Amino acid sequence: MDSFLRRTSLIVGLLLAPAMAKAEWFQFSGTAMTTPIQMEFWGDSETEAKRISQRVFDEFDRIDAQMSRYRERSELSAVNREAAEHPVVVSGGLFRVFEKAQEVSELSDGAFDISFGSVGYLYDFREKKQPTAEEVEQHLPKINYRDIELNKAERSVSFRKAGLLTDMGGIAKGYSVDRGIAILKSEGIRHARLSAGGDMYLLGDKRGRPWVVGVRDPRQAAKNAVVLPVSDVAISTSGDYERFFIDEEGNRVHHILSPKSGRPVEGIQSVTIIGNDTLTTDGLSTAVFVLGVEKGLAMINKLDGIDAIIIDSDRKLHYSRGLLDPQDASAPE
Template sequence: MYPIRPLLFLAALFATGSSHADWHYDQQAIMGTEIHLQFWVNDDSKAGEINRAVMDEFRRIDAALSPYKENSELSRVNREAGKGTVTVSPELAEIIDKSLHYSDSTGGAFDITFATVGSLYDFRKGQKADTQTTENLLPAVNYRHIALDKRKHRLAFKDPRTKIDLGGIAKGYSVDRAVAILQSFGVHNASVSAGGDARLLGDKRGKPWLIGIRHPRDKSKNAAVIPLENTAISTSGDYERFFIDSDDHRVHHIFNPATGLPTDTDAGDEDGKQGADQDKLISVSILGPRGFDTDPLSTSVFVLGKRKGLALIEQLDGFEAIVIDADHRMFFSSGLQQ
């Protein structure tokens, strides 16, 4: 278990960082988000090599798993797996296997086949799939259509229309890979984040890392700041990628596989009315040992809603949750309520 100090509400996002020469920092745009890296190294001459190794790993994963890169392995799978069995890399087989594990354990709330419909949305242009297309494709949104032989690294889709997207797990996986690289260089204190997924290695040289949970409706504020060390945290929210449609409805990127639509979070939200559906969530943060697990769990809890989502986390050893509902109220799993 990871040590958690008392929560501090509505505070600053991160500590400003030490000016000590042995702290090294970098920020780069990779995987469609900002990658932030901070680490302590005793030998400054190795800092550049360490930094390059970490960022190169993010680029490698992006090149392999991006659905937007025509030559990525994921794009090849989406073109070919619906036509017949394809051979995939051991890495992709492992990630899909982990995804299927969370699909089973969440009753389908986590489902990488959401991309069958989700790929038709363009959040930059404010475009979404029409109702008839969504209804026609919905039967192809089902993780049970994925036939994976993990041992032989063979994969096929039982419905030729099915597509997959690893956006709900790849960044968590990538921050774990970054930490593994840092450890291979002998680094013991570091923070690495990719969008809403972060992994902390050790503490901040005698004090905790301060990780902020953004206020879901005011990006200049935080809902909470959590002092943490040696853990992972993943946050999913309806504010990360979204647009407002012609009906004044928030259309965001976290899909409910059961409907083929973005998970509904609108009730009582934009106008601040109380009494919204109390189960609907607009932000979910999961704490646990690895991003490979906290990332899919944050998506799962978001889709499941407050009651079922928190119940899921209570069943899992080593994980905690902080959720914010559509009325902007914050709730915690039992391990954080003190």
């Protein structure tokens, strides 16, 4: 297995490579897809860095216009309106995300399911509203990723069931980060960090040293539960602290819903997935969150090049096999 330990850069004694006369680190931040975007990279000049960063932000905006469920004119909204009546031809990017979503759904036996939007749309986290038991019961049968048909030859999407609604919130940001990294690479950037909310890609190392990334404590935003030295890697975290409210009974109502119950998943506070591309790690972080510790680690331990860190509701840390000492025999099968 291409484990996390093999991917990390632990050689900290290397001297920094000689820099070009004007090269330096440039940092940029903004908002896209209702999410904070942060980026830093090693570049030759401020003018070029601004131009490159704008290309990346424009790509985030373009993808948001395609895949946002909040935009009436987005491709995804058109799919949700029309796919139960006839196949809807979509762009290559959106089709790719649909394909990856189906792949993760199959892998996790439906724990990840973009048709959760059929019930998810009934939640309003800003207004602190959640559906009634009757509303959940009425819409729950509409959640089934197997009712989403993809035609690769025509690049179209169709639904077998009326009322099915998809939501790309658990995977589109990962795709956007990958696209942003592709732009940076095309511009000759070799050392960069790009993040969109809980999804991040570290391109190369930090000029001779590893990037140091913290996995935040789910209950103390200013503290890290784990600190990772990494390079050339994708990292995605799903947590019950990202979008939530506390209801009248004192329950935490968060955005990661079980496709089986239509209610927020219990038992886990956060899941961090480490892998080779952010589209995959984004989907898997949600899948593991829904599966739970035992089933989630069992799935991850079967995947090459993927590792996981889970913080359960008792605030206990769990690691996939690739993060454990080779002599540790306690890794779940």
